[in-house]
Amino acid sequence: MIRLDKYLADMGAGTRQEVKKYIRQGQVTVDGQPAKKPEMKVDELCQVVAVSGTRVSYKMYEYYMMNKPKGVVSATSDKKEKTVLDLMEDIKRRDLFPAGRLDKDTEGLLLITNDGGLAHRLLSPKKHVDKCYYASVSGIVTDEDVLCFKEGIDIGAGKEKEITLPARLEILKTGEISEVRLTIQEGKFHQVKRMFKALGKEVLYLKRERMGNLVLDPFLLPGQYRNLTEEELKLL
Numbered sequence: 001m002i003r004l005d006k007y008l009a010d011m012g013a014g015t016r017q018e019v020k021k022y023i024r025q026g027q028v029t030v031d032g033q034p035a036k037k038p039e040m041k042v043d044e045l046c047q048v049v050a051v052s053g054t055r056v057s058y059k060m061y062e063y064y065m066m067n068k069p070k071g072v073v074s075a076t077s078d079k080k081e082k083t084v085l086d087l088m089e090d091i092k093r094r095d096l097f098p099a100g101r102l103d104k105d106t107e108g109l110l111l112i113t114n115d116g117g118l119a120h121r122l123l124s125p126k127k128h129v130d131k132c133y134y135a136s137v138s139g140i141v142t143d144e145d146v147l148c149f150k151e152g153i154d155i156g157a158g159k160e161k162e163i164t165l166p167a168r169l170e171i172l173k174t175g176e177i178s179e180v181r182l183t184i185q186e187g188k189f190h191q192v193k194r195m196f197k198a199l200g201k202e203v204l205y206l207k208r209e210r211m212g213n214l215v216l217d218p219f220l221l222p223g224q225y226r227n228l229t230e231e232e233l234k235l236l
């Protein structure tokens with residue numbers, strides 16, 4: 001059971017204040033009867049709620065895949081910067097958040113949802129869910145680097161050691177600028193950049209390609225997003 005005003009605001013029928021006004025004005029019906037009290041409890045699974053005669057169905061959880069572009073922050077709101085949610089102008093629901101952060105200059109797969117349980121399962125280091133990145137890196141990446149990533153790297157600044165979990169580094173191209181694919185199972189602050197920095201290299205470009213079994217849709221351009229399919233949801 002859920003309050004009628006929350007039900008309508010969650011579904012993007014208006015702000016909490018706006019939907020309270022619609023309810024008081026008699027524009028909202030529950031099972032065909034006008035509902036006058038915003039605090040009225042409705043059963044979101046079986047009752048029929050309508051505003052001005054148009055049914056508003058309740059979706060408990062929503063899941064979107066975004067190809068995050070550079071230049072926006074992975075936050076729900078920010079005083080100065082544009083956020084990933086600012087890019088989702090046509091989505092009116094107000095309780096969405098990005099499940100895990102990508103740096104402002106990182107691109108790629110971002111899951112945006114209101115399902116806190118799923119977010120926790122994907123992000124907890126104890127759950128060992130893969131996060132796979134493509135990166136271009138300054139300098140020659142060597143087989144020795146592959147071993148270092150496999151053994152865990154100290155990314156702690158100064159005295160405090162901070163050893164990462166074993167990570168899988170695949171060299172795609174070596175040269176003055178190397179290309180790699182890196183799979184980690186944690187999400188420490190700036191983790192990929194700090195791992196390469198610890199080996200004297202700099203990440204020049206970073207894109208997340210996969211989280212667990214969820215792969216970034218290659219047809220999504222940076223800044224675009226779409227609902228997850230039923231199959232993708234099952235993979236999570």
Ligand code: URA
Binds near residue numbers: 102106191
């Ligand atoms: N590691 C980083 O350094 N940055 C990201 O955005 C993600 C992982």
